[in-house]
Amino acid sequence: MDNFKILIVDDENDFRETIIKRLRARKIDIEGADSGPKALEMLDAQDFDVIVLDVKMPGMDGIETLREIKLKKPLVEVIMLTGHASVESGIQGMQLGAFDYVMKPVALDDLMDKLRQANERRLIQLEYHK
Amino acid sequence: MEDKQYRQFRWQITLTKILFSIIPLFILAAALYYHFSVSYTDKVMERLRTLAGNRQASLDLFLDERISQLTTLAYTSTHAELSDEEYLNKVLQIMQARSRSYIDLGVIDQNGDHLAYVGPYHNVLKGVNYRHEPWFDAVLSTGIYVSDVFLGFRKVPHFIIAVVVREKGQNLILRATIDSDVIDNIVHAAWTGTSGDAYLINRENLLQTKPRFGGNLLEPAPGPDFSSTVGTRVEEITYKGETGLFAATQIKIKKWVLVIKEDPKEPLAPLLRAKYLVAFLLLLGLGLIILGSVLTTRTVLNRLIQSDKEKAKSDEVMVHESKMAALGKMAAGVAHEINNPLAVIAEEAGWMKDLLKEDDVAQSQNFKEYQESIKKIEYHVERVKKVTHRLLGFARRMEPTEEKVMVNQILEECVGFLENEARYRNININKELAPDLPTTASDSSQLQQVFLNILNNAIDAMGKDGAITLRTLYQPETRQIAIKITDTGPGMTQETIEKIFDPFFTTKEVGKGTGLGLSISYSIIEKLGGTIYVDSKVSKGTTFTIKLPVR
Numbered sequence: 001m002d003n004f005k006i007l008i009v010d011d012e013n014d015f016r017e018t019i020i021k022r023l024r025a026r027k028i029d030i031e032g033a034d035s036g037p038k039a040l041e042m043l044d045a046q047d048f049d050v051i052v053l054d055v056k057m058p059g060m061d062g063i064e065t066l067r068e069i070k071l072k073k074p075l076v077e078v079i080m081l082t083g084h085a086s087v088e089s090g091i092q093g094m095q096l097g098a099f100d101y102v103m104k105p106v107a108l109d110d111l112m113d114k115l116r117q118a119n120e121r122r123l124i125q126l127e128y129h130k
Numbered sequence: 131m132e133d134k135q136y137r138q139f140r141w142q143i144t145l146t147k148i149l150f151s152i153i154p155l156f157i158l159a160a161a162l163y164y165h166f167s168v169s170y171t172d173k174v175m176e177r178l179r180t181l182a183g184n185r186q187a188s189l190d191l192f193l194d195e196r197i198s199q200l201t202t203l204a205y206t207s208t209h210a211e212l213s214d215e216e217y218l219n220k221v222l223q224i225m226q227a228r229s230r231s232y233i234d235l236g237v238i239d240q241n242g243d244h245l246a247y248v249g250p251y252h253n254v255l256k257g258v259n260y261r262h263e264p265w266f267d268a269v270l271s272t273g274i275y276v277s278d279v280f281l282g283f284r285k286v287p288h289f290i291i292a293v294v295v296r297e298k299g300q301n302l303i304l305r306a307t308i309d310s311d312v313i314d315n316i317v318h319a320a321w322t323g324t325s326g327d328a329y330l331i332n333r334e335n336l337l338q339t340k341p342r343f344g345g346n347l348l349e350p351a352p353g354p355d356f357s358s359t360v361g362t363r364v365e366e367i368t369y370k371g372e373t374g375l376f377a378a379t380q381i382k383i384k385k386w387v388l389v390i391k392e393d394p395k396e397p398l399a400p401l402l403r404a405k406y407l408v409a410f411l412l413l414l415g416l417g418l419i420i421l422g423s424v425l426t427t428r429t430v431l432n433r434l435i436q437s438d439k440e441k442a443k444s445d446e447v448m449v450h451e452s453k454m455a456a457l458g459k460m461a462a463g464v465a466h467e468i469n470n471p472l473a474v475i476a477e478e479a480g481w482m483k484d485l486l487k488e489d490d491v492a493q494s495q496n497f498k499e500y501q502e503s504i505k506k507i508e509y510h511v512e513r514v515k516k517v518t519h520r521l522l523g524f525a526r527r528m529e530p531t532e533e534k535v536m537v538n539q540i541l542e543e544c545v546g547f548l549e550n551e552a553r554y555r556n557i558n559i560n561k562e563l564a565p566d567l568p569t570t571a572s573d574s575s576q577l578q579q580v581f582l583n584i585l586n587n588a589i590d591a592m593g594k595d596g597a598i599t600l601r602t603l604y605q606p607e608t609r610q611i612a613i614k615i616t617d618t619g620p621g622m623t624q625e626t627i628e629k630i631f632d633p634f635f636t637t638k639e640v641g642k643g644t645g646l647g648l649s650i651s652y653s654i655i656e657k658l659g660g661t662i663y664v665d666s667k668v669s670k671g672t673t674f675t676i677k678l679p680v681r
Binding site: 012014015018019021022025056083103104105106107108 | 465466467469470472473474475476477478480481484511515519522
């Protein structure tokens with residue numbers, strides 16, 4: 001049922017890798033990137049439907065990456081992931097076109113719900129643009 | 131500033147104002163009084179001098195006239211005629227008809243014998259020889275002689291005037307006795323007011339007229355010795371402890387001195403009145419200055435205190451806000467740093483949980499233990515998450531926001547914070563929250579701070595055993611939400627109630643309270659467009675009422 005492609009961008013290797021393992025165990029197609037530039041590179045190489053993006057990363061941060069992603073692929077849905085649930089970065093992310101934001105630590109089931117919702121919106125948008 | 135400093139400041143300002151106002155006032159009054167006094171005294175002295183000159187002229191005129199009359203008589207009559215008593219009597223009668231001051235006339239020859247005498251003492255004086263009288267030689271050498279006053283036989287004051295008549299180498303002396311009444315009258319005319327005096331003295335300082343007060347004829351004068359006066363003197367002299375204004379002037383014809391004395395109180399009474407008036411005005415001015423200074427200083431100082439208080443309040447609010455902002459930043463940083471590893475822990479535990487679902491692991495001996503252990507990890511991750519989220523919530527609240535708030539929910543949260551403390555102290559918290567309370571746009575964290583402040587105060591005030599009642603209700607007519615927080619504590623006096631929102635006012639022990647809680651609460655509610663007031667009765671309890679607009 002979950003036949004959509006996910007990219008998780010987080011500089012925290014342990015977190016990223018474990019999430020990938022757990023989601024793959026749930027038959028979800030997911031890739032990982034440890035930085036913004038890496039994510040953009042991967043986005044050039046292949047299509048992703050939903051991107052989970054950490055706000056706070058060294059170098060290019062989440063907001064900046066989000067901006068770039070939206071320039072490249074406007075129809076990709078982005079969920080912001082943050083350890084710092086400040087209202088501003090959440091709102092800023094939403095203003096830049098992010099679907100939602102979740103706060104670390106997040107229960108996996110909650111994250112999967114958000115992923116599905118994001119994908120649904122993507123599909124609706126896709127329909128609309130056709 | 132402290133009360134003592136304000137008091138000191140008040141005194142400084144008041145005294146400086148008074149001093150700088152009084153000094154010119156006193157200088158002005160003193161200068162005016164001095165000039166008035168000098169010119170007025172001058173005027174009085176001048177008047178006295180004129181009076182003395184006037185009297186002196188009258189006396190001189192009188193004596194001059196008598197001498198002229200006698201001289202005329204002497205030179206218009208022959209020796210024979212003068213020696214004739216009948217002729218002399220006729221002349222005396224003519225003279226007496228014009229002036230009663232002549233008492234008798236006598237004609238004396240070179241040897242001092244009376245050639246003729248007309249007057250009331252014929253029997254006594256006719257035979258008297260004047261050869262050895264002191265005036266006899268004087269009149270022969272100077273031609274004219276005026277004697278001092280003496281009482282004579284009748285005990286009536288009089289004096290004599292004698293002139294010499296020369297005829298064919300023979301000298302005759304024409305002598306007249308003059309009643310000094312006229313002189314007395316002239317002198318007495320200078321008795322001014324009720325205490326002014328005037329008298330004549332001779333070269334021996336013996337009285338020639340009777341003074342008004344003290345002393346008799348031919349006694350020493352009742353005043354300073356002016357007997358050697360030449361010309362006119364006017365001065366203020368203190369004689370025998372009494373100050374008097376004295377004028378002394380010499381009579382030209384006879385070397386008498388006319389002394390006029392005035393009590394300075396009488397002519398100078400206007401000056402004295404001026405002194406009283408000046409003193410009165412001075413006191414009045416002084417009173418006004420003091421009153422004005424005190425009043426204006428009070429106004430100025432009250433303004434100062436007011437603005438100081440306001441400044442202290444806003445300073446405190448600012449300090450508090452920046453402190454809270456810094457705390458918030460730190461809390462956010464800490465939460466973030468914890469959240470990241472926490473997320474890893476949670477994910478790892480989740481991964482382990484996922485793995486446990488696989489068949490082969492389920493066969494493991496310790497499967498149940500693993501499951502239990504993971505559950506505990508998840509449980510405690512959840513606990514830490516709650517803490518960090520609360521910290522982040524706290525941090526978020528430090529930023530001023532306006533959001534839809536549910537007042538009841540905020541109150542519930544506050545109660546949640548304090549429940550343990552209240553239970554420990556055996557304090558019941560009753561909630562009577564209106565279920566249909568509308569939401570309003572406000573700042574939930576700041577409201578929470580206010581509620582927590584009041585609730586904390588209530589718990590502190592009661593100490594142990596008691597009840598707090600929270601009540602909310604909606605007032606549709608004013609579109610306000612009312613929150614009432616009532617305790618059963620000891621209550622407050624009116625005095626305390628008046629100061630309760632002042633910054634730094636606290637009834638708690640030193641070190642326990644900053645005295646800022648309610649002051650900050652007040653400014654918060656004010657900023658949120660609401661009102662806060664307190665109602666309290668000693669030993670009955672206290673109710674805080676907060677009203678918030680519904681927006």
